[in-house]
Amino acid sequence: MTLKLEEHKILIIDDDQHIVDLLMTVFEKEGFQQLFMATTGTEALFMITQNHPHIILLDVMLPDIDGFTLCGKIRSETDVPILFLTAKITDLDKLQGFSFGGDDYITKPFNPLEVVARVKAHLKRSMQIPSRHTRKQFxxxxxxxxxxxxxxxxxxxxxxxxxxxELKLLLYFCEHPNKILSKHQIYKDVWGEFYGGDSTVMVHVRRLREKIEQDPSRPKWIKTVRGLGYIFEADANEDLL
Known part of the structure; x- marks a missing residue:
């Protein structure tokens, strides 16, 4: 069931009250009504169990726990989109964020309207029901x-x-078996946006391999094609079962 804009619950986890107030003001102007905030990791985990948000904005620098570690804890409770808000801008920081289960990475200072746009995009994708005319169901x-x-x-x-x-990425691979897919193509089709980079796809592929591959370092399903991208080798593996 598709939720109305005002029905989506947004949790903002940040100890900077100015940023929280700014984001809440902008979200309210855009029509969101169910907005929650937490200033510590402990408070955030409580809010998640009590309010069950549909999307989470997470600061990396919190007073009691770093956001990356908190993201891992949140992932044990829910698989809703998590968007990092942080001043950490290196590629290593971004890779770390994605490796802990983050879905997006927004660097400070940011344009609050861009944050809203990304939240709407993630909510739309997370709530989409696959079309029976374009996608197999199983x-x-x-x-x-x-x-x-x-x-x-x-x-x-x-x-x-x-x-x-990760689920959308795996479905995408299943829908395009035995075809070489570039990282740019994967990102555009799965994430639906052009911002981001190869590191996003690489981290999510690595996490999928850790789930479905017997030996993630020597994958049999999702293989790297050097210089070109990835290929999901479905038929060859099914013949071995």
């Missing part, structure tokens, strides 16, 4: 299977939690 590859309707990923008979963007 992919069974023996070692793992994935249900596009329920978002369930089963690997060797065990259900694994899979964040939204």
């Amino acid at each position: 992919y069974d590859h023996g070692a793992f299977n994935i249900d596009a309707n329920t978002g369930k990923l089963i690997v060797n008979g065990v259900r694994l939690e899979c964040p939204t963007q």
